[in-house]
Amino acid sequence: MRRVQPAEEIYLDHVSSTPVHPEVLKTLGELLPIHYANSDAIHSAGTRINQLIQRSRSVIAAAFGVSAEEIVFTSGATEANNAIIKGIAFANAHKGKHIITSSVEHASVYGSFEFLENEFGFEVTYLPVDQDGRILPEVLKNALRPDTILVSIMYVNNEIGTIMPIHDLAKIVKENSRAYFHADCVQALGKIPVDLENVDAASFSAHKINGVKGSGVMLKRANVPFLPLISGGQQEMGMRGGTPNAIVNILFAKTLRLALEGEAEHIHHVRALKQRLIDRLSTLESIVFNSPSEGCSDFILNISCLCVPSEVMMNWLNQHSIFVSAQSTCSSKTKQPSHTLSAMHLNQKRLDGSLRIGLGYTNTTAEIDRFLDVLEEGITTYGKL
Numbered sequence: 001m002r003r004v005q006p007a008e009e010i011y012l013d014h015v016s017s018t019p020v021h022p023e024v025l026k027t028l029g030e031l032l033p034i035h036y037a038n039s040d041a042i043h044s045a046g047t048r049i050n051q052l053i054q055r056s057r058s059v060i061a062a063a064f065g066v067s068a069e070e071i072v073f074t075s076g077a078t079e080a081n082n083a084i085i086k087g088i089a090f091a092n093a094h095k096g097k098h099i100i101t102s103s104v105e106h107a108s109v110y111g112s113f114e115f116l117e118n119e120f121g122f123e124v125t126y127l128p129v130d131q132d133g134r135i136l137p138e139v140l141k142n143a144l145r146p147d148t149i150l151v152s153i154m155y156v157n158n159e160i161g162t163i164m165p166i167h168d169l170a171k172i173v174k175e176n177s178r179a180y181f182h183a184d185c186v187q188a189l190g191k192i193p194v195d196l197e198n199v200d201a202a203s204f205s206a207h208k209i210n211g212v213k214g215s216g217v218m219l220k221r222a223n224v225p226f227l228p229l230i231s232g233g234q235q236e237m238g239m240r241g242g243t244p245n246a247i248v249n250i251l252f253a254k255t256l257r258l259a260l261e262g263e264a265e266h267i268h269h270v271r272a273l274k275q276r277l278i279d280r281l282s283t284l285e286s287i288v289f290n291s292p293s294e295g296c297s298d299f300i301l302n303i304s305c306l307c308v309p310s311e312v313m314m315n316w317l318n319q320h321s322i323f324v325s326a327q328s329t330c331s332s333k334t335k336q337p338s339h340t341l342s343a344m345h346l347n348q349k350r351l352d353g354s355l356r357i358g359l360g361y362t363n364t365t366a367e368i369d370r371f372l373d374v375l376e377e378g379i380t381t382y383g384k385l
């Protein structure tokens with residue numbers, strides 16, 4: 001893929017967002033000027049666009065092995081997570097008000113559960129994680145109750161990259177309860193094979209897989225009772241009102257196809273970059289790894305620098321035009337430590353010095369080497385204070 005960032009900048013924050021694929025950009029430029037009609041209008045200008053949206057929906061559905069009616073376009077995964085969690089909880093509240101999630105979810109999942117708990121009297125169990133940030137199947141099994149109606153667990157953690165045992169977790173829910181199982185698949189799509197067996201609902205975001213922002217998909221199986229969050233329209237089979245953002249919905253299919261076609265090659269490339277990071281960082285006494293060594297996304301490496309606070313190191317790297325994060329971008333403006341690392345019970349030094357390196361397939365070995373040089377220089381400069 002062609003580089004789209006200034007040559008001197010090193011972008012290592014692909015968990016947060018990714019550059020738009022040139023082919024997606026090209027199609028965007030071609031479609032945007034022509035397809036401006038409302039896709040719900042019944043004249044030809046509208047029906048033409050509607051057909052393209054329906055074709056995109058069918059392509060996405062086929063990729064996930066579901067039917068087209070089970071794919072709903074949203075403004076992103078934050079909306080998809082909110083819609084699924086609240087929509088399933090409200091529609092099934094007459095069967096019970098116990099819902100389960102984990103203590104390491106993205107803010108859009110965590111916040112939806114808190115909202116249901118605080119405003120609507122649902123009882124929430126926040127599952128603990130082990131030292132690798134992973135939900136153990138037996139922990140979930142023990143938490144299930146006759147009145148549990150929904151379980152939501154992320155596929156890949158966005159802060160440390162831990163891959164959750166989604167296949168086993170979804171199976172446990174199906175075999176031991178009548179609850180529906182939702183998986184936030186944002187950091188899994190295009191990065192690891194996604195297995196949706198026994199998964200009733202899932203969320204995806206385009207801008208994490210080299211698509212455009214403001215574009216997401218919620219997958220909801222037809223048999224799952226659901227109340228729409230956004231009322232007021234026939235659009236999206238009545239599940240999400242509002243004039244469709246037609247062009248980005250059309251582009252989602254292409255974005256997904258490109259991500260899946262390139263997946264094996266991207267993983268191969270990024271895995272080598274991550275290993276290069278690990279090999280050299282392992283030689284530095286003040287660095288510890290927060291990401292697990294097994295069962296982790298190749299695209300995420302979370303470390304702590306024990307002698308330099310995150311903020312200082314991030315500023316130092318930023319001065320050298322190297323961009324990383326300390327935690328989830330949706331929580332980056334709070335002074336609170338990362339809730340994933342806190343849930344793993346890491347000590348204060350590790351919480352204070354954490355850095356998340358988000359790799360993308362456009363990164364190069366030269367960039368990794370430069371990052372490592374600057375990081376080491378930062379440790380020498382600030383580590384003795």
Ligand SMILES: Cc1ncc(COP(=O)(O)O)c(C=O)c1O
Nearest residue numbers: 076077078106158184186187205
């Ligand atoms: C795991 C996870 N879920 C949900 C989201 C929200 O996605 P979006 O930016 O499309 O709202 C993110 C984005 O950081 C994420 O990493």
